[in-house]
Amino acid sequence: xxxxxxxxLAVPPGDRGFLYGEGVFETIAVHNARPLNLDHHLAxxxxxxxxxxIPPPNTQxxxxxxxxxxxxxxxxxxxxxxxxGEGDRGYAPPKNRSSNRFLRxxxxxHGIKRFDRTGVAVKVCETRLAINPRLAGIKHLNRLEQVxxxxxxxxxxxxxxxxxxxxxxxxxxxxxxxxxxxxALLTPDxxxxxxxxxxxxxxxxxxxRLDIPTQVRTVSLDEVMEAESLFFTxxxxxxxxxxxxxxxxxxxxxLIDALREAVQGFETGEGR
Amino acid sequence: xxxxxxxxLAVPPGDRGFLYGEGVFETIAVHNARPLNLDHHLAxxxxxxxxxxIPPPNTQxxxxxxxxxxxxxxxxxxxxxxxxGEGDRGYAPPKNRSSNRFLRxxxxxHGIKRFDRTGVAVKVCETRLAINPRLAGIKHLNRLEQVxxxxxxxxxxxxxxxxxxxxxxxxxxxxxxxxxxxxALLTPDxxxxxxxxxxxxxxxxxxxRLDIPTQVRTVSLDEVMEAESLFFTxxxxxxxxxxxxxxxxxxxxxLIDALREAVQGFETGEGR
Numbered sequence: 258x259x260x261x262x263x264x265x266l267a268v269p270p271g272d273r274g275f276l277y278g279e280g281v282f283e284t285i286a287v288h289n290a291r292p293l294n295l296d297h298h299l300a301x302x303x304x305x306x307x308x309x310x311i312p313p314p315n316t317q318x319x320x321x322x323x324x325x326x327x328x329x330x331x332x333x334x335x336x337x338x339x340x341x342g343e344g345d346r347g348y349a350p351p352k353n354r355s356s357n358r359f360l361r362x363x364x365x366x367h368g369i370k371r372f373d374r375t376g377v378a379v380k381v382c383e384t385r386l387a388i389n390p391r392l393a394g395i396k397h398l399n400r401l402e403q404v405x406x407x408x409x410x411x412x413x414x415x416x417x418x419x420x421x422x423x424x425x426x427x428x429x430x431x432x433x434x435x436x437x438x439x440x441a442l443l444t445p446d447x448x449x450x451x452x453x454x455x456x457x458x459x460x461x462x463x464x465x466r467l468d469i470p471t472q473v474r475t476v477s478l479d480e481v482m483e484a485e486s487l488f489f490t491x492x493x494x495x496x497x498x499x500x501x502x503x504x505x506x507x508x509x510x511x512l513i514d515a516l517r518e519a520v521q522g523f524e525t526g527e528g529r
Numbered sequence: 530x531x532x533x534x535x536x537x538l539a540v541p542p543g544d545r546g547f548l549y550g551e552g553v554f555e556t557i558a559v560h561n562a563r564p565l566n567l568d569h570h571l572a573x574x575x576x577x578x579x580x581x582x583i584p585p586p587n588t589q590x591x592x593x594x595x596x597x598x599x600x601x602x603x604x605x606x607x608x609x610x611x612x613x614g615e616g617d618r619g620y621a622p623p624k625n626r627s628s629n630r631f632l633r634x635x636x637x638x639h640g641i642k643r644f645d646r647t648g649v650a651v652k653v654c655e656t657r658l659a660i661n662p663r664l665a666g667i668k669h670l671n672r673l674e675q676v677x678x679x680x681x682x683x684x685x686x687x688x689x690x691x692x693x694x695x696x697x698x699x700x701x702x703x704x705x706x707x708x709x710x711x712x713a714l715l716t717p718d719x720x721x722x723x724x725x726x727x728x729x730x731x732x733x734x735x736x737x738r739l740d741i742p743t744q745v746r747t748v749s750l751d752e753v754m755e756a757e758s759l760f761f762t763x764x765x766x767x768x769x770x771x772x773x774x775x776x777x778x779x780x781x782x783x784l785i786d787a788l789r790e791a792v793q794g795f796e797t798g799e800g801r
Contacts, residue, residue: 258542267539268547270530270633275540277672278550284618309673310680334618341676346556346606346635348672348703349679361542363618387659388694392673399671400549400620401581401664404613407621408582422660431620 258361259322272357274340277348278398280357281305283455285323286371286492287333287362292323293524294492297455302339305395311341312356322360332365334493340398369494372517376500376509377415377489381478382406382430386421386450394453406430416489418481418502421450426481432489432497433457436481437510441470443480456490456520463519469512486510496520530633531594544629546612549620550670552629553577555727557595558643558764559605559634564595565796566764569727574611577667583613584628594632604637606765612670641766644789648772648781649687649761653750654678654702658693658722666725678702688761690753690774693722698753704761704769705729708753709782713742715752728762728792735791741784758782768792 258265274280283298292298299316306313319337327335342355384406392399406419407430417430427445428434433454436443442464447453464471481487487499487507496517498509530537546552555570564570571588578585591609599607614627656678664671678691679702689702699717700706705726708715714736719725736743753759759771759779768789770781 266542268542268544270538270540270631272540272547273676275544275547276670277676278670279673279676309677336618346608346638347679348675349682350676359542366618384663385661387661387664389657389659389674391656391677392659397673398548398550399673401551401669401671402661403620404545404549404551404622405581405663407619410621 258359259326260359261357262318262322268359269343269357271343271345272340273342273344273350274338274357274398279309279350280311280338280340280398281309281396282336282338282398283396284492285335285337287327287330287335290327290330292327292335294455294459295320295323297458298337301396301453301455302337305397306339306356308395309341309397310350310354311339312354314339314356314358319358319360326360326362330362334363334365336361336363338398366493371493372495372521373497374509376498376507378413379499379502380410380414380417381503382409382417382419384409384419386419386427388421388423388449390449393450394447396452403430416497418478420478424478426476426478427451429489432491432494434481435460435488435490436476436484437486437512438484440512441472442512443472443474443476445476446474454490454492456492456495459520459523460490460496460516463516463523467515467519486513488513530631531598532631533629534590534594540631541615541629543615543617544612545614545616545622546610546629546670550672551581551622552583552610552612552670553581553668554608554610554670555668556764557607557609559599559602559607562599562602564599564607566727566731567592567595569730570609573668573725573727574609577669578611578628580667581613581669582622582626583611584626586611586628586630591630591632598632598634602634606635606637608633608635610670638765643765644767644793645769646781648770648779650685651771651774652682652686652689653775654681654689654691656681656691658691658699660693660695660721662721665722666719668724675702688769690750692750696750698748698750699723701761704763704766706753707732707760707762708748708756709758709784710756712784713744714784715744715746715748717748718746726762726764728764728767731792731795732762732768732788735788735795739787739791758785760785
């Protein structure tokens with residue numbers, strides 16, 4: 258692990274990420290010693306810091322450190338965390354704000370093929386997401402809801418759909434959710450809760466380029482169950498089609514294949 | 530700092546408290562080398578772990594470690610954290626659940642007199658609390674809302690009143706809120722958001738013993754502004770009367786003095 262650029266295995270005890278979850282993080286797929294879509298990830302990291310009033314990281318420095326860590330790795334997962342630095346006891350941030358950055362490399366997860374065409378079995382989770390526009394969208398470190406939702410998945414399910422407290426479908430436990438109906442793409446608006454994923458962003462950009470009609474708005478669970486086809490997006494798993502949600506089965510729509518190919522070409526072709 | 534009973538200054542990088550805020554904590558006032566109200570704190574710690582499916586800590590062991598740390602300290606603040614142990618990357622907890630415990634001693638905060646009679650100037654914060662009954666009440670480590678609310682307080686204000694997204698008054702930024710009206714005590718219900726503080730619990734127990742009529746229910750901001758008297762509760766600050774909220778001034782009700790004396794007698798007399 259690199260802590261502020263130095264090899265270390267220790268998180269400082271006064272780190273405000275540890276004390277209060279004050280910070281943001283990125284999970285990045287690594288292929289052929291390159292962190293994929295790094296520009297997108299660093300841009301989201303900076304947006305998140307800005308939203309939390311954490312001094313924005315030097316993205317050039319993080320980029321250099323990221324390449325240093327991933328060197329020689331064919332397949333891996335890179336995690337970057339930026340926290341609100343160190344402080345004394347007490348919620349209010351210190352007057353002289355600082356930040357800590359942590360970069361850590363993980364092995365590629367066992368059994369996960371990126372952009373696999375196999376459909377996943379999905380549960381509708383009981384855990385709900387609280388509505389808080391102030392914290393919505395960013396990938397901050399207060400992730401108890403995702404932990405509780407993730408704990409609901411047993412061996413029978415590869416993903417879960419998580420609703421907000423008003424009953425709308427928001428996202429997966431660790432992925433974004435997309436619906437296909439009448440040849441159009443629909444994905445939940447994340448301005449009140451949920452995380453704006455990088456693969457979701459890439460898919461939306463790709464849909465725009467391919468002239469696929471796209472909507473981002475509130476989505477009910479009924480709409481999910483009545484969609485023609487569903488898929489999840491996540492930078493490690495890529496685009497993951499849904500085989501079924503509880504007892505309702507879904508077909509893999511040709512649009513999913515078209516999006517997969519276009520996103521993959523875009524990723525590798527432009528070297529992001 | 531004691532990490533699982535050993536002197537250390539390092540939080541393990543895979544600690545799930547650090548990664549996701551999966552854990553709970555206690556902040557304990559130390560007086561004459563004794564952690565005050567330790568039984569109450571350890572009971573809440575255990576309740577919190579149970580709610581988050583973290584293996585409950587051995588309270589006897591934590592108690593022993595707490596006394597070991599506070600020995601020789603006239604005034605200090607003891608912080609105990611219990612997290613969901615270590616895991617790999619990924620929100621879902623590992624199958625063999627473990628926990629990590631961290632005990633750390635802090636100096637008594639500068640300028641804070643416990644059970645001070647001086648009234649505090651209070652702001653109504655813009656930061657709102659998200660409604661999530663699944664996480665309400667416990668003192669978990671997802672505290673970004675408190676960080677944002679605390680950041681709103683400048684030198685002119687010693688506390689803030691934080692509302693939920695429906696506009697109800699919930700608590701202070703780092704204390705619970707109590708209202709006095711017509712000789713009765715009223716404090717917000719915390720079953721949908723907020724933290725059930727130990728000093729709040731002591732005050733409610735004391736009010737019961739003193740036959741003071743008490744209500745715990747939803748409280749609007751209007752009710753707060755129309756109350757005869759207000760005070761905050763926090764184990765470090767004790768009972769803290771409110772001098773004003775924004776431009777509205779409040780008197781210190783005799784009930785506040787009665788509660789302060791009774792709680793103090795109870796704390797020291799029964800040695801908790």
